[in-house]
Amino acid sequence: xxxxxxxxxxxxxxxxxxxxxxxxxxxxxxxxxxxxxxxxxxxxxxxxxxxxxxxxxxxxxxxxxxxxxxxxxxxxxxxxxxxxxxxxxxxxxxxxxxxxxxxxxxxxxxxxxxxxxxxxxxxxxxxxxxxxxxxxxxxxxxxxxxxxxxxxxxxxxxxxxxxxxxxxxxxxxxxxxxxxxxxxxxxxxxxxxxxxxxxxxxxxxxxxxxxxxxxxxxxxxxxxxxxxxxxxxxxxxxxxxxxxxxxxxxxxxxxxxxxxxxxxxxxxxxxxxxxxxxxxxxxxxxxxxxxxxxxxxxxxxxxxx
Amino acid sequence: xxxxxxxxxxxxxxxxxxxxxxxxxxxxxxxxxxxxxxxxxxxxxxxxxxxxxxxxxxxxxxxxxxxxxxxxxxxxxxxxxxxxxxxxxxxxxxxxxxxxxxxxxxxxxxxxxxxxxxxxxxxxxxxxxxxxxxxxxxxxxxxxxxxxxxxxxxxxxxxxxxxxxxxxxxxxxxxxxxxxxxxxxxxxxxxxxxxxxxxxxxxxxxxxxxxxxxxxxxxxxxxxxxxxxxxxxxxxxxxxxxxxxxxxxxxxxxxxxxxxxxxxxxxxxxxxxxxxxxxxxxxxxxxxxxxxxxxxxxxxxxxxxxxxxxxxxxxxxxxxxxxxxxxxxxxxxxxxxxx
Amino acid sequence: xxxxxxxxxxxxxxxxxxxxxxxxxxxxxxxxxxxxxxxxxxxxxxxxxxxxxxxxxxxxxxxxxxxxxxxxxxxxxxxxxxxxxxxxxxxxxxxxxxxxxxxxxxxxxxxxxxxxxxxxxxxxxxxxxxxxxxxxxxxxxxxxxxxxxxxxxxxxxxxxxxxxxxxxxxxxxxxxxxxxxxxxxxxxxxxxxxxxxxxxxxxxxxxxxxxxxxxxxxxxxxxxxxxxxxxxxxxxxxxxxxxxxxxxxxxxxxxxxxx
Ligand SMILES: Nc1ncnc2c1ncn2[C@@H]1O[C@H](COP(=O)(O)OP(=O)(O)O)[C@@H](O)[C@H]1O
Ligand SMILES: [Mg+2]
Numbered sequence: 001x002x003x004x005x006x007x008x009x010x011x012x013x014x015x016x017x018x019x020x021x022x023x024x025x026x027x028x029x030x031x032x033x034x035x036x037x038x039x040x041x042x043x044x045x046x047x048x049x050x051x052x053x054x055x056x057x058x059x060x061x062x063x064x065x066x067x068x069x070x071x072x073x074x075x076x077x078x079x080x081x082x083x084x085x086x087x088x089x090x091x092x093x094x095x096x097x098x099x100x101x102x103x104x105x106x107x108x109x110x111x112x113x114x115x116x117x118x119x120x121x122x123x124x125x126x127x128x129x130x131x132x133x134x135x136x137x138x139x140x141x142x143x144x145x146x147x148x149x150x151x152x153x154x155x156x157x158x159x160x161x162x163x164x165x166x167x168x169x170x171x172x173x174x175x176x177x178x179x180x181x182x183x184x185x186x187x188x189x190x191x192x193x194x195x196x197x198x199x200x201x202x203x204x205x206x207x208x209x210x211x212x213x214x215x216x217x218x219x220x221x222x223x224x225x226x227x228x229x230x231x232x233x234x235x236x237x238x239x240x241x242x243x244x245x246x247x248x249x250x251x252x253x254x255x256x257x258x259x260x261x262x263x264x265x266x267x268x269x270x271x272x273x274x275x276x277x278x279x280x281x282x283x284x285x286x287x288x289x290x291x292x293x294x295x296x297x298x299x300x301x302x303x304x305x
Numbered sequence: 306x307x308x309x310x311x312x313x314x315x316x317x318x319x320x321x322x323x324x325x326x327x328x329x330x331x332x333x334x335x336x337x338x339x340x341x342x343x344x345x346x347x348x349x350x351x352x353x354x355x356x357x358x359x360x361x362x363x364x365x366x367x368x369x370x371x372x373x374x375x376x377x378x379x380x381x382x383x384x385x386x387x388x389x390x391x392x393x394x395x396x397x398x399x400x401x402x403x404x405x406x407x408x409x410x411x412x413x414x415x416x417x418x419x420x421x422x423x424x425x426x427x428x429x430x431x432x433x434x435x436x437x438x439x440x441x442x443x444x445x446x447x448x449x450x451x452x453x454x455x456x457x458x459x460x461x462x463x464x465x466x467x468x469x470x471x472x473x474x475x476x477x478x479x480x481x482x483x484x485x486x487x488x489x490x491x492x493x494x495x496x497x498x499x500x501x502x503x504x505x506x507x508x509x510x511x512x513x514x515x516x517x518x519x520x521x522x523x524x525x526x527x528x529x530x531x532x533x534x535x536x537x538x539x540x541x542x543x544x545x546x547x548x549x550x551x552x553x554x555x556x557x558x559x560x561x562x563x564x565x566x567x568x569x570x571x572x573x574x575x576x577x578x579x580x581x582x583x584x585x586x587x588x589x590x591x592x593x594x595x596x597x598x599x600x601x602x603x604x605x606x607x608x609x610x611x612x613x614x615x616x617x618x619x620x621x622x623x624x625x626x627x628x629x630x631x632x633x634x635x636x637x638x639x640x641x642x643x644x
Numbered sequence: 645x646x647x648x649x650x651x652x653x654x655x656x657x658x659x660x661x662x663x664x665x666x667x668x669x670x671x672x673x674x675x676x677x678x679x680x681x682x683x684x685x686x687x688x689x690x691x692x693x694x695x696x697x698x699x700x701x702x703x704x705x706x707x708x709x710x711x712x713x714x715x716x717x718x719x720x721x722x723x724x725x726x727x728x729x730x731x732x733x734x735x736x737x738x739x740x741x742x743x744x745x746x747x748x749x750x751x752x753x754x755x756x757x758x759x760x761x762x763x764x765x766x767x768x769x770x771x772x773x774x775x776x777x778x779x780x781x782x783x784x785x786x787x788x789x790x791x792x793x794x795x796x797x798x799x800x801x802x803x804x805x806x807x808x809x810x811x812x813x814x815x816x817x818x819x820x821x822x823x824x825x826x827x828x829x830x831x832x833x834x835x836x837x838x839x840x841x842x843x844x845x846x847x848x849x850x851x852x853x854x855x856x857x858x859x860x861x862x863x864x865x866x867x868x869x870x871x872x873x874x875x876x877x878x879x880x881x882x883x884x885x886x887x888x889x890x891x892x893x894x895x896x897x898x899x900x901x902x903x
Contacts, residue, residue, distance in 0.1 A: 099620060106369065106573075108619075110569055110615055111620075113444075113562070114613070114616040114619070115616060117608050121607075121608035122609050122612075124604040124605075125602070129603065129604045233558075237449070237452075244442075275456075275460050276456055276457075276460065278456050279453045282449030282450070283453065285445065285449050286446060286449065289446060293442075309763065309764055310763065491762075495762050495764060499756075499758075499760075499768065500771070502761070504748070504751060506737065506740055506744065507737055507740075510738060510739065513699065513731075514736070514737065515748070516698075516719040516720045516723075517719055517723060517735075518720075518723060518748050518749050518751050518752075518815060519720045519723035519724055519728075520748065520751050629739055
């Protein structure tokens with residue numbers, strides 16, 4: 001029973017990071033019908049910005065690069081990484097995708113793959129190929145919960161992820177921008193005809209998605225402490241699977257999809273199947289696409305002839 | 306007598322004789338570092354097989370597959386399993402001589418074909434779900450399949466698991482690699498000028514119109530996957546028996562990505578374009594090795610450069626070097642295209 | 645009845661969400677008949693085609709092509725039963741040659757496999773020779789043979805429409821379904837095309853179902869006309885009857901304002 005709860009909590013922990021990344025995939029896909037392969041690498045950059053941010057702010061705050069855990073530092077680092085990735089997301093869209101808006105979709109797809117590799121291997125050149133240890137931005141406590149012991153970091157990951165998902169939910173469903181975004185996602189041409197500035201909506205969507213990925217990156221660093229330039233590949237693929245599972249284009253669906261994948265993996269990891277853990281997300285993906293291509297919450301759209 | 310079969314067999318004999326001649330010639334050239342050039346030439350050949358076979362799936366049938374490395378792995382491990390555990394020990398019991406030599410070649414050919422067949426079956430399995438998916442979804446699924454295959458291999462201890470399999474017999478050489486280079490080019494060339502290849506092209510151009518013309522799109526997508534994967538499996542088998550070593554890490558999706566870059570650079574759908582791009586990229590890659598050493602880089606700049614090539618290509622010349630034409634088309638009178 | 649109808653639709657309806665795009669559609673076409681399907685924009689004509697050719701599955705009703713119920717069949721199976729179509733928003737294979745376009749049209753008549761293709765067997769060569777000959781004949785019927793090796797997208801709009809008809813004919817259908825073949829053509833071209841459609845029917849002895857948005861055009865050539873409006877059949881009969889039918893006139897007058 002203990003280990004059941006333990007696995008569940010671990011699963012929710014990694015699941016909420018998948019969810020944060022999945023949100024970016026789902027929003028961009030909803031609007032542009034493009035799998036933004038580079039999104040997972042923005043997540044990676046987010047983690048590295050957290051790594052460097054922690055040193056920079058430590059230096060500024062008390063003159064030494066040695067990181068002293070604390071909430072002010074954590075908040076600063078989080079915001080720094082969010083800002084950097086927001087900018088990166090904006091540049092990605094502006095430089096790589098926008099010029100191809102009217103090109104065949106395959107061109108955008110290939111560009112996305114190229115961009116993804118550029119960030120990954122460019123990251124290797126800039127940050128170095130070896131794993132880095134993410135600084136302890138917050139002190140780690142063991143908490144007792146229903147008879148299992150969990151770390152304070154797991155709780156923080158969950159709470160911070162929830163806060164940002166809440167903000168996103170508000171933006172998408174409670175603001176004028178959110179309405180414009182949903183309109184563009186529903187029908188690009190009509191939205192443009194109605195006077196919605198589609199280019200701006202797309203830019204902002206990339207920025208928001210990238211910011212969420214940055215949050216995911218910092219939280220990942222906080223709880224797994226090891227980061228490296230290629231870490232986005234697997235995580236990103238799984239997050240994408242989460243988005244498809246929840247119904248691509250569907251915001252709450254991405255969150256649920258992320259949690260489901262995280263939990264399933266966590267239980268698989270503790271079972272005799274643990275060596276197959278990395279394949280499970282893909283098996284899930286193939287099963288959904290075969291039996292319910294629209295995902296759990298999506299609706300299926302037939303092509304108009 | 307079926308004279309077409311005779312003609313093809315004669316063609317194969319001529320090709321083989323020429324290749325044997327060239328390989329003796331290459332072995333004879335007395336320049337220092339010839340072993341290195343030989344390796345580059347063989348690598349080029351393997352990459353040509355990869356690119357031309359991926360072009361059948363991505364370029365002709367228009368199904369964006371990102372799992373080519375997975376099929377390659379299936380072929381590599383299947384054929385290595387046969388030669389390493391069965392053929393090699395058996396051959397060792399025979400006396401040296403031309404008989405053993407001939408048997409070894411025959412068994413190696415059999416192992417390669419078996420590897421290709423296993424990869425083809427894997428391609429069939431992957432092709433099946435692809436029938437419901439378009440474009441980017443298919444890309445993700447094939448990528449996922451590639452990863453699943455890799456994870457499976459990691460878990461099979463008999464063939465070395467994560468440690469890899471060393472001591473694969475060194476059966477592959479210039480002759481075998483270029484023999485299959487010729488085969489894959491001829492097969493792909495003849496296919497695309499037949500009912501089957503035209504059905505591939507129709508699927509690529511417009512699935513709904515293709516179905517309206519009686520083309521069973523599912524059937525042809527799967528067929529393209531099977532044929533493409535078969536040759537990827539052959540390429541994998543050749544690679545393993547050339548490097549005499551296998552390791553699941555060799556078949557990560559960066560490998561699939563390399564094949565994609567070749568096909569896209571050459572021009573999706575152009576066989577000669579794929580060949581050209583495979584040659585250019587392999588040679589460029591060797592050049593990059595020197596760049597890396599000269600600048601003392603700690604990481605390989607190859608993937609970065611691939612990435613940049615791909616992004617720029619989509620901006621400046623999305624149709625690739627040759628578009629969907631063949632080299633020959635450029636020498637003939639230009640046919641009223643609008644380019 | 646001695647001959648089976650090439651097409652029989654009984655009580656066919658389709659709904660997209662809340663919208664009933666076509667409601668209780670009935671039509672039987674005998675071999676060599678030339679039937680017009682007309683109606684204002686958005687009436688559901690293309691949707692009818694899509695159901696007849698298996699692109700959409702009707703929500704209700706039964707469709708038979710050459711006597712076979714198509715409920716469980718895929719689009720390509722229906723083509724094999726003898727129904728070939730063109731598309732309103734041209735769907736030629738743009739970057740393939742005209743010749744290849746037409747050859748793909750004849751796809752269902754190729755009886756050789758990938759192995760024949762790879763080995764260039766005798767079956768392969770015979771089929772290919774035949775296919776080449778037939779494709780060129782069809783192209784020359786539409787005066788397109790001199791451009792046989794050009795890419796389809798290099799053709800002007802009107803020629804692309806004609807290429808699409810040639811491609812459909814290559815399937816040797818019993819029923820040819822044409823979706824607004826005259827859209828985008830000028831008056832002269834349109835009249836010529838209409839004559840050509842009639843000539844095709846006579847030459848090949850096949851049935852034709854012709855969608856046209858403009859009523860006047862089909863009057864001259866169709867033997868029977870069915871009028872759709874908002875998915876419902878508002879009239880069905882000989883051209884003279886349709887011309888005089890007050891319901892039809894009203895449906896078209898209602899539209900005339902927006903045209
Ligand atoms: N796949 C679809 N999904 C939703 N509505 C559709 C679909 N296909 C057609 N419709 C609707 O059905 C109606 C009839 O369209 P259509 O058959 O194209 O008209 P026509 O060809 O007579 O101009 C239109 O209102 C159209 O929007
Ligand atoms: Mg229509």
